[in-house]
Amino acid sequence: MIIDSNIRKHLLRRISENTIEEMIHAEKMDIWVCSFGGTASNTLSNYLESKGFNTRTATWKKYLCHYPNPVEFDSMPNLKAIYIFDNPLRALASQKRRGWRWYYTNYLKLKNSKLGLYSDHKMLNVMVRQFEAWHSFNSKSLPVCSIPFDQLFDASNEKLSNFLGIDCSDFPPIVERSSTKINMHLPKHLKASVDNIISLL
Numbered sequence: 001m002i003i004d005s006n007i008r009k010h011l012l013r014r015i016s017e018n019t020i021e022e023m024i025h026a027e028k029m030d031i032w033v034c035s036f037g038g039t040a041s042n043t044l045s046n047y048l049e050s051k052g053f054n055t056r057t058a059t060w061k062k063y064l065c066h067y068p069n070p071v072e073f074d075s076m077p078n079l080k081a082i083y084i085f086d087n088p089l090r091a092l093a094s095q096k097r098r099g100w101r102w103y104y105t106n107y108l109k110l111k112n113s114k115l116g117l118y119s120d121h122k123m124l125n126v127m128v129r130q131f132e133a134w135h136s137f138n139s140k141s142l143p144v145c146s147i148p149f150d151q152l153f154d155a156s157n158e159k160l161s162n163f164l165g166i167d168c169s170d171f172p173p174i175v176e177r178s179s180t181k182i183n184m185h186l187p188k189h190l191k192a193s194v195d196n197i198i199s200l201l
Contacts, residue, residue, distance in 0.1 A: 014113040015063050017071050024076060027057035031164075032081040032142075034134060036127040037066055037106040038094030039084045039149045047171055051164075066109035068126070069133035072141045080163070081142055083134040086149035087201060088127050088194050089182050092120065096182070120182060121190070128193040135200075148201045150174075 024032075031053045035041040045055040045065075057064075070081060085091075095103045107118045110126040135146050145163040152160065153174040161168040186194065 015059075020059070020064065020067075020071060021073050021075065023057070023059040024073070024079065027054070027059060029054050029057045029060060030078060030080070031055045032060070032064060032079060033084070034065060034067055034070075034081060035084040036088065036091060036110060036130050038091030039086045040152060041065055041084055043172060043175075044082065044084060044152060047168075048164075051166060053164075063109060063112075066106050066130070068110055068112050068130050070137045070139070070142055070144055072139050074141050077141070079142060081144045082160070082163070083144055083146045084149060084152065085131055085135070085146065085197060085200075087198050088124055088131075091127070092123060093182050095123075120184060121186070124186070124190060124194065128190065128197070131197055132193075150201065 031045075031048050033041050033045045033048070033055050045060070048055045070083075073079060095106055103123070104118060107123055107126065110123075110130055134144065137144050143163075145159065147159055151157075152171065155169065157168040157171045160171070
C-alpha cells in the first residue's frame with residue numbers, strides 16, 4: 001500500500017505494553033482517561049488536571065487516550081483508569097467533523113498504530129472492540145470506572161466522585177453537541193454490537 005506524504009506525517013509507531021509501563025512511571029501519570037473518541041475525554045482530562053491529577057502526559061496524548069485495551073501493571077498500585085463511551089455512531093460523526101487527520105490518527109491509536117486502510121465500518125469495528133475490552137475488564141491492579149458520556153454531566157457526578165474520592169459536582173456543564181449521526185447499513189454482527197453499547201447509555 002502506498003501512503004502519501006500527508007498521511008505519513010500522522011502515522012504513529014506501535015507502542016509495546018512494556019514501553020507504556022515505563023512511560024507512565026516516568027511521566028507519573030495517576031489517572032488514565034481513555035475513550036474511542038468524540039466523548040469528551042479532553043474535557044474530563046482537563047478537569048482532572050485542575051483537581052491536581054496528572055493525566056495529560058505526552059504518552060497519553062500520543063497513544064493512551066484511545067488505546068485499544070487496558071493493561072495490568074502490578075508495579076503501579078495507585079494508577080486508576082476512567083473509560084468514557086457514548087453512542088458509537090454519534091461519536092464517529094463527532095470525529096469526522098474534525099477532519100480526516102483527526103479521524104485517521106484516532107483510528108491508528110485504536111489499532112495501536114497498525115497501518116491499514118480505513119473506512120467508517122473499520123472505524124466502528126475498532127471502536128466496538130475497544131469498548132468490549134475496556135468495559136469487561138476487571139482487575140485489582142488497574143481499577144477502571146466505565147462512564148457513559150451523559151453521566152459525566154450529571155449534577156452530582158456521583159459515580160466519578162465516588163471513584164476518585166473527591167467532590168466532582170463542579171464538573172463543567174455539557175456543551176451543546178450536534179445531533180448528527182452517521183446513517184449507514186451495518187453488517188448484522190456490527191449492528192448488534194453497536195446496539196448493545198447504546199443500550200448501556
